Amino acid sequence: MTAFDIHLVPCFTDNYVPLVRDMATGTVAIVDPADAGAVSAALDALGWRPSIILNTHHHPDHVGGNLELKAKYGLTVIGPRNEAARIPGIDRPVGEGDSVAIGGQTGAVLDVPGHTAGHVAYWFEGAEVVFVGDTLFAAGCGRLFEGTPEQMWHSLNKLADLPGNTLVYCAHEYTESNMRFALAVDPENAALRVRDVSVRAARRHDEPTVPTTIAVELATNPFLRADKPDFARAMRMSGEDPVAIFAATRKAKDNFR
Numbered sequence: 001m002t003a004f005d006i007h008l009v010p011c012f013t014d015n016y017v018p019l020v021r022d023m024a025t026g027t028v029a030i031v032d033p034a035d036a037g038a039v040s041a042a043l044d045a046l047g048w049r050p051s052i053i054l055n056t057h058h059h060p061d062h063v064g065g066n067l068e069l070k071a072k073y074g075l076t077v078i079g080p081r082n083e084a085a086r087i088p089g090i091d092r093p094v095g096e097g098d099s100v101a102i103g104g105q106t107g108a109v110l111d112v113p114g115h116t117a118g119h120v121a122y123w124f125e126g127a128e129v130v131f132v133g134d135t136l137f138a139a140g141c142g143r144l145f146e147g148t149p150e151q152m153w154h155s156l157n158k159l160a161d162l163p164g165n166t167l168v169y170c171a172h173e174y175t176e177s178n179m180r181f182a183l184a185v186d187p188e189n190a191a192l193r194v195r196d197v198s199v200r201a202a203r204r205h206d207e208p209t210v211p212t213t214i215a216v217e218l219a220t221n222p223f224l225r226a227d228k229p230d231f232a233r234a235m236r237m238s239g240e241d242p243v244a245i246f247a248a249t250r251k252a253k254d255n256f257r
């Protein structure tokens with residue numbers, strides 16, 4: 001079943017902006033428009049007219065296109081309630097428990113603080129898609145600019161609990177460098193080694209590694225594996241609290257070259 005037609009617009013050096021069209025109604029949403037110029041050019045080429053922006057958090061590479069696109073298309077800007085003051089042009093602040101619609105598809109808003117304090121994700125259960133911004137990346141996670149390891153671990157687990165076949169759209173192509181770190185800390189992970197072959201092949205052909213799936217991330221993403229005994233052993237932290245293991249992993253990544 002394909003409910004959405006999703007087109008990824010590359011922006012700047014490594015951002016992806018998903019353009020999401022509900023096949024049944026033709027309604028189009030833009031997730032985190034980094035740059036108005038690149039996004040409108042892609043919309044025009046597709047012949048799509050957007051009516052909604054969904055923002056996950058306030059960083060400029062996620063909201064930078066809001067005002068220009070709103071002026072051009074007259075669309076509705078939906079974004080996180082807990083950082084509404086920093087979302088340009090916001091019309092509808094949302095948070096955990098709210099739902100949003102793209103045409104006939106309904107999405108649940110999930111609070112996923114950690115990268116920023118008010119970060120949200122949008123989970124479209126029927127379409128089997130989640131838009132996660134800079135919380136979860138393919139084989140990685142966002143840096144903790146405004147949150148604690150405990151908050152981020154909790155946020156990541158909310159995403160990890162979604163159905164395994166859910167397509168995960170994150171906002172950056174960071175996968176190759178994430179994989180280098182993942183293999184360094186979790187070298188015995190067979191699924192990770194298999195994934196490395198496909199990531200390298202995709203990047204060699206300049207293909208995106210996004211979307212990924214929850215199942216792939218559960219098997220290979222070190223930041224979702226802090227509660228797994230084999231990962232704790234690899235980190236030489238057997239028996240320690242998952243939050244401590246997650247925090248140590250995040251810190252190691254911050255310092256990894």
Ligand code: ZN
Pocket residue numbers: 057059062115134
């Ligand atoms: Zn960000």
Ligand code: FE
Pocket residue numbers: 059061062134171172
């Ligand atoms: Fe970002």
